[in-house]
Amino acid sequence: MRPTVLDPLFAPVTSLEGVGPKVADMIEKVVPAGVHDRAARAADLLFTLPHSVIDRRHRPGIAGAASGTIVTLDLRVDRHQPPPRGNKQVPYRVFAHDETGEIALTFFRGHQAWLEKTMPVGEQVVVSGRMEWFNGRPSMVHPDHIALAGDEENSLLMVEPVYPLTAGLSAKVLRRAISQSLVRLPDLPEWLERETLGRLGFSSFAASLAHLHRPEEPEDVSPEAPAWRRLAYDEFLAGQIALALLRATKRTLTGRPLVGDGQLASRLRDALPYLLTASQEQALAEISADLASPDRMLRLLQGDVGSGKTVVALLAMAQAVEAGGQAALMAPTEILARQHLDTIAPLAEQAGLTVAILTGREKGRDRVDVLAGLADGRINIVVGTHALFQEPVVYHDLALAIVDEQHRFGVHQRLAITAKGEAPDMLVMTATPIPRTLVLTAFGDMDVSRLTEKPAGRQPIRTVTLPLERLDELVQRMGEAISSGQKVYWICPLVEESEELKLMSAEERFQSLRDVFGDAVGLVHGRMKGSEKDAAMAAFKGGTTRILVATTVIEVGVDVPDATVIVIEHAERFGLAQLHQLRGRVGRGSKPSSCVLLYKDPLGETAHQRLSVMRETEDGFRISEEDLKLRGEGELLGTRQSGTPGFQVARIEFHADMLESARDEARLILARDPGLESERGEAIRMLLYLFGRDDAVRLLRAG
Known part of the structure; x- marks a missing residue:
């Protein structure tokens, strides 16, 4: 049985004030991956973490506030200017000032009674929002926050966490629901060893959650901050204990020897x-x-x-x-x-x-x-x-x-x-x-x-990087390659020229290479009819064409064993996994093959790392490790929502360094207390429930 102390957290989100069925449906869209096979609960909101903050501590005064910046202003209200009767197109304006100048607070379809009550003439108010300047006049349209002076400590968050939202769900409603969930968090026993807490620099589970949802500095909500790392470690530990219990149970479900005569x-x-x-x-x-x-x-x-x-x-x-x-x-x-x-x-x-x-x-x-x-x-x-x-x-x-x-x-x-x-x-x-x-x-x-091996006879592929400035030199080398009987793939990122992206399209490259090599150049892309694609591939396989200009349609399932060179243009635009798949189109026969990664300077840091990895290795496993570092596990295995591996707060790209430690700790815990019956074992059971590992607790009971 789940400890009753956790019951308030396991109540549906509709048990929170201000959350009806409609709002609950919207909240379900923003709670973390891995919980979409059931209705959202209050506990899920604890793990709905902010991705950034709005810093409202900037108080430059009206005259010193730059257009487009978020500022907090201390104002005295001068007058209200409602729109003319019957004309709702004109906004409601409230004029106010500080010692540096005057500002118009603008509200479209503003409710007069509410605005007069919120900002009485002659009173000091604190407003926060995005500053705008029109023809030298300052204005703030629909301020995010308005409070009477003296009340702002209660109503205005100076460092405001920003959460993922969905259409129809306001930040205010979500923040209020999360605050109520935090209040429901009971006083929990510590499940981590004191040595682990000290070594990793962690505070308690509750303090870490409070720190993330009530940040004091922008860096407090970073996945690399101690508070987020503590929760990620807890989630890893819960996962590793659950897997170890699952494994133990599966092992005790004794199989049977399957031995044949061969x-x-x-x-x-x-x-x-x-x-x-x-x-x-x-x-x-x-x-x-x-x-x-x-x-x-x-x-x-x-x-x-x-x-x-x-x-x-x-x-x-x-x-x-x-x-x-x-x-x-x-x-x-x-x-x-x-x-x-x-x-x-x-x-x-x-x-x-x-x-x-x-x-x-x-x-x-x-x-x-x-x-x-x-x-x-x-x-x-x-x-x-x-x-x-x-x-x-x-x-x-x-x-x-x-x-x-x-x-x-x-x-x-x-x-x-x-x-x-x-x-x-x-x-x-x-x-x-x-x-x-x-x-x-x-x-x-x-x-x-x-x-780990390729089938017998496959040759290694030599990979080089080349800036686009040396294109003429490359085209000359292609001429030598096809003269010696080789075949070349030339990959472009687009089918036709795009206004937004100044990249060479497959059709343009086909024309430019055709000017040099004539009919020896073929073209294949995804918008061609099936019969045209088949004809282009057949011509390349048969040797009528020696250079095949293509988009990524050739990424999988194309097998031309005597194609020995692949040029990937704008290689910086492709992900590592895709570059690895494309490169795999050559090196399928018995001749040595090469891959040329053509890039446009200047290269960004990530693109530079990607191309370096491709140059250094052909090992799909090593490439996948690097891809993980550069992109994160959500993208690597499909969408983050796929729940693979179903983390709510841990991010492999930031927290992988703690995984082995969590696994070792999980093994140690279960070696000492396989039934989780000690005082610490009871605390670990709480951890398993909090991270949705109820199955693991059931395995304990069944075992």
Whole structure:
């Protein structure tokens, strides 16, 4: 049971004064990621942190206030000037002065009675807002704050936190709701060791929250400030304890040894047109040992695009079938599921395995047949979308579940899969090279295998950077390259010239290169008809054209093994992951390849770092680590709202340095007190509830 002391924080936001159903809907849009599968609660507002502040301490007097700046003025009210009766187009004006000059406070559709009560003639008032000057006359339109002198201490925040907002939600309403949530925060026991607090320079949980929501200086709301770092560490700790408990529970759900005679695997290997790489063999050995163990397998298989994960998955599934079980492979989209089926089915059939597909598209008789085949065991392997783990699907004996592109599925789906068999072994695959820090946070409960090699025969790619000023020199070198029989990709960021961005478009570059190389230049971009694109690609593959000018349509899925040079124009405009994908279009044959990153000076700091990383390494994992530093985990794994890895306050790009420490502390806590029954254990339970890790507390009770 959740401690009753936390109940006020777990009440819905509609329990707060001034928050009805309409305002609650708007608040749901601004509370942090990871809570969108339920109604927002008061506790969620604690973690809705300001992204900046408005500093209202600047009091320069009317004459000294620059146009466009936020200022606070101490004024005496002189007179009110309502608009003429019946003419609402004219604003209501209140004239006031200080010792440096006079100002007009302007209100469109102002309510006279309210304004006269708020700013009585002859009284001293304090107003704060954006200063504007028209024809030498100062004005402030709709001041943000108005208070009678002496009352401003209560009503005017001199350093005002700025929160994320959505249409219809005013800053005032959100601030008031957050203030009420802070008042509900009980006196909590400390869950961090004194040594940790001292080493990391943290104050208490409550003091850190108060500091962020009531800042005294602009830097107080920075993610790198001690208050924010304290909350991030707490969230990491809650996550690592939850993952450790999940892992312990999954391990105690004893699996069973899946050991076969190796015949199916041997037939599959014979059907392959190539030998496996050393890292594929290594990953298979690790998976095979996990399957043969009585403990449940929980393993993450990472590999760059084209590193051969599907074949590893198929050989793992063959071992499960040899041991008398069934295997399922779940992909996030139907397209990906059918792509897996196309790879798996021909090989599986040669080995005598029965394979089926189950997605939302299978209807009627087909669906009934697949469901019957899964229930009676006739189907050995099934490929599909999340339809595989919905209510009506019953397995005869699901022994191995494989999930592709795990970061699109949450822990809940993992648990739904687990419920479909007698504690099936689980393998999770991803083609996105995930930085180690993210592996720790999102997949901390898993063992990890990596496919680090390219298929046999692939050549390294030499990467160079070149300023646009040396373009003529580059074009001359391209001439030498195509004379010696090479093929060149030339990538541009745009299809046609844009007014806003002074960048070379694909169409312009195509024309300029055609002036030099004539018909040897082809063009392909996303706005062309499918048939035109196919014809342009066929001409390039066949060698009729030797230079292919393209936009990023060639980023994935294009395979021309004898293309050995890629030029990426305005490389500073592309992200690291995209540059890495584009570069992967060359180096696919047996000849050495090169990548030229053309950039326009002057380079910004981030762009400079990106290009340096590309020059230094071809390792997708290293590139993903650098990309994480430069962009943050939200962008790297899709949107921040996807809840991957579902942080409310922690930001990997700012707080990754504390992750290992949080993981070590979590392990130490559970080693000393696995049931969290000590005094500190009780405090840790509070932490788990606060960060929405109720599942972990339930695991404790179930365990």
